[in-house]
Amino acid sequence: xxxxxxxxxxxxxxxxxxxxxxxxxxxxxxxxxxxxxxxxxxxxxxxxxxxxxxxxxxxxxxxxxxxxxxxxxxxxxxxxxxxxxxxxxxxxxxxxxxxxxxxxxxxxxxxxxxxxxxxxxxxxxxxxxxxxxxxxxxxxxxxxxxxxxxxxxxxxxxxxxxxxxxxxxxxxxxxxxxxxxxxxxxxxxxxxxxxxxxxxxxxxxxxxxxxxxxxxxxxxxxxxxxxxxxxxxxxxxxxxxxxxxxxxxxxxxxxxxxxxxxxxxxxxxxxxxxxxxxxxxxxxxxxxxxxxxxxxxxxxxxxxxxxxxxxxxxxxxxxxxxxxxxxxxxxxxxxxxxxxxxxxxxxxxxxxxxxxxxxxxxxxxxxxxxxxxxxxxxxxxxxxxxxxxxxxx
Amino acid sequence: xxxxxxxxxxxxxxxxxxxxxxxxxxxxxxxxxxxxxxxxxxxxxxxxxxxxxxxxxxxxxxxxxxxxxxxxxxxxxxxxxxxxxxxxxxxxxxxxxxxxxxxxxxxxxxxxxxxxxxxxxxxxxxxxxxxxxxxxxxxxxxxxxxxxxxxxxxxxxxxxxxxxxxxxxxxxxxxxxxxx
Numbered sequence: 001x002x003x004x005x006x007x008x009x010x011x012x013x014x015x016x017x018x019x020x021x022x023x024x025x026x027x028x029x030x031x032x033x034x035x036x037x038x039x040x041x042x043x044x045x046x047x048x049x050x051x052x053x054x055x056x057x058x059x060x061x062x063x064x065x066x067x068x069x070x071x072x073x074x075x076x077x078x079x080x081x082x083x084x085x086x087x088x089x090x091x092x093x094x095x096x097x098x099x100x101x102x103x104x105x106x107x108x109x110x111x112x113x114x115x116x117x118x119x120x121x122x123x124x125x126x127x128x129x130x131x132x133x134x135x136x137x138x139x140x141x142x143x144x145x146x147x148x149x150x151x152x153x154x155x156x157x158x159x160x161x162x163x164x165x166x167x168x169x170x171x172x173x174x175x176x177x178x179x180x181x182x183x184x185x186x187x188x189x190x191x192x193x194x195x196x197x198x199x200x201x202x203x204x205x206x207x208x209x210x211x212x213x214x215x216x217x218x219x220x221x222x223x224x225x226x227x228x229x230x231x232x233x234x235x236x237x238x239x240x241x242x243x244x245x246x247x248x249x250x251x252x253x254x255x256x257x258x259x260x261x262x263x264x265x266x267x268x269x270x271x272x273x274x275x276x277x278x279x280x281x282x283x284x285x286x287x288x289x290x291x292x293x294x295x296x297x298x299x300x301x302x303x304x305x306x307x308x309x310x311x312x313x314x315x316x317x318x319x320x321x322x323x324x325x326x327x328x329x330x331x332x333x334x335x336x337x338x339x340x341x342x343x344x345x346x347x348x349x350x351x352x353x354x355x356x357x358x359x360x361x362x363x364x365x366x367x368x369x370x371x372x373x374x375x376x377x378x379x380x381x382x383x384x385x386x387x388x389x390x391x392x393x
Numbered sequence: 394x395x396x397x398x399x400x401x402x403x404x405x406x407x408x409x410x411x412x413x414x415x416x417x418x419x420x421x422x423x424x425x426x427x428x429x430x431x432x433x434x435x436x437x438x439x440x441x442x443x444x445x446x447x448x449x450x451x452x453x454x455x456x457x458x459x460x461x462x463x464x465x466x467x468x469x470x471x472x473x474x475x476x477x478x479x480x481x482x483x484x485x486x487x488x489x490x491x492x493x494x495x496x497x498x499x500x501x502x503x504x505x506x507x508x509x510x511x512x513x514x515x516x517x518x519x520x521x522x523x524x525x526x527x528x529x530x531x532x533x534x535x536x537x538x539x540x541x542x543x544x545x546x547x548x549x550x551x552x553x554x555x556x557x558x559x560x561x562x563x564x565x566x567x568x569x570x571x572x573x
Contacts, residue, residue: 004419006412006415006416006419006425041425085555139454161436170428170430171428171454172454174428174429174430175426175427175428175454176411176412176425176426176427176428177425177426177451178415178424178425182469222449271454273456274452274453275452275453275454275455277452278452278453360455360456360457362455362458363453363455
């Protein structure tokens with residue numbers, strides 16, 4: 001039977017880890033993900049999990065342990081964020097290149113300098129081309145649900161790709177909510193038993209992992225790797241549906257909130273999407289035809305479905321919680337805009353960077369942007385393609 | 394929706410107080426969101442927590458700028474910071490203090506309630522004389538004054554939620570609830 005528990009985002013992830021009981025957890029604690037690792041360590045000390053718990057000397061080593069353990073044939077996870085994820089950098093590519101379905105919970109946090117411990121998406125966006133699947137969570141419940149689904153998605157034989165599950169640092173990682181924790185046995189059954197492919201510990205099939213691959217086959221192997229993440233969409237969809245059937249909360253690539261008959265749309269991921277829902281409700285009660293599209297899966301980017309959902313809009317604002325200095329807009333914006341390029345009918349589209357280093361975003365900020373979108377829709381003119389929200393200029 | 398800002402000092406149990414408040418509210422079937430940590434906390438430094446309570450799901454993840462009520466777990470904070478910042482007119486200021494509400498001289502547009510949580514905490518052996526842990530007594534008082542929940546829900550949440558001395562903490566919460 002499922003139970004209601006008051007948990008913060010970190011504890012919600014740890015609760016899922018307890019239920020899944022992976023073979024190996026290797027992690028080095030860093031704010032704001034520390035409590036994930038602490039709670040898992042406590043579970044281990046209390047005998048609630050059988051996982052091998054490894055606490056190495058750095059995040060680089062933590063990811064290296066994950067790669068070793070996953071190559072050996074184990075179901076493996078870690079947790080980190082910010083500088084920790086940055087320090088894992090070269091190993092992230094190796095995990096993806098070796099097709100190891102490691103799952104990492106990321107308490108999203110800004111990158112130095114200046115030093116900051118608060119929530120933004122610079123860390124995972126920095127790793128956006130590392131080959132990992134990226135799933136983002138609006139709240140504690142979604143963090144728990146996404147983490148459970150991540151194993152099924154990454155471990156699918158056609159996918160075999162590592163997965164990030166993001167939750168906004170402090171805003172979600174440290175906020176208490178009442179969440180539905182599902183029955184241990186049902187979660188275990190949903191995730192299923194892990195069947196590794198070519199495990200190193202299978203001594204009857206001796207093999208090498210990670211050998212040199214120069215101009216002869218590197219390109220083909222990279223092509224195979226890309227195919228793995230490209231195979232993920234139907235799996236993500238099927239797993240999200242099955243999760244809905246089993247637990248009553250269905251998931252897709254994105255959530256559409258009050259998008260029926262909408263002419264204007266705000267696109268925003270993670271915790272800020274929650275705040276945006278309240279703004280949309282207020283705008284709707286003022287008679288504005290506006291909706292929210294909240295991407296859940298950023299890699300692989302669901303470009304066709306997002307374009308389909310947005311092409312009939314008159315004006316769209318994409319909100320990014322990270323910047324891409326020198327680029328033509330921030331990461332989510334460039335994806336959304338590019339997805340719409342081939343459509344004859346497509347909306348005017350603008351980009352706002354918000355919330356860097358945990359800077360707050362409020363209902364009124366979304367309402368201000370809604371006014372701008374309304375003006376763009378009326379006049380057909382875009383005065384600024386990208387700008388900033390709640391920033392001193 | 395009721396929005397509450399909780400002021401304390403690092404080490405006084407603000408995080409645990411938020412958790413117990415959240416558990417208490419959820420036991421009565423309401424929705425709750427509590428954000429007890431917003432930065433690097435140091436022992437003795439002013440800290441705060443936000444609590445949102447509603448009878449429908451809570452989506453807003455922003456900070457609370459205009460709370461309906463504020464709670465002040467350490468009376469010395471009144472001198473150090475403006476605990477009424479953004480507080481809505483008619484809102485409660487619930488202070489851990491040995492003084493009478495009118496002695497605290499807050500503007501008349503606010504309602505003021507005091508509870509001697511320090512005395513209650515010391516009586517029930519919570520923390521030390523120099524540094525009593527007042528969080529459970531404060532929760533008992535706040536829940537009663539703002540009519541948020543029944544005493545049974547508070548006691549259950551306290552027993553399940555405190556890291557040590559569940560009986561003494563429950564007794565402190567009960568005493569504060571009854572005195573408020």
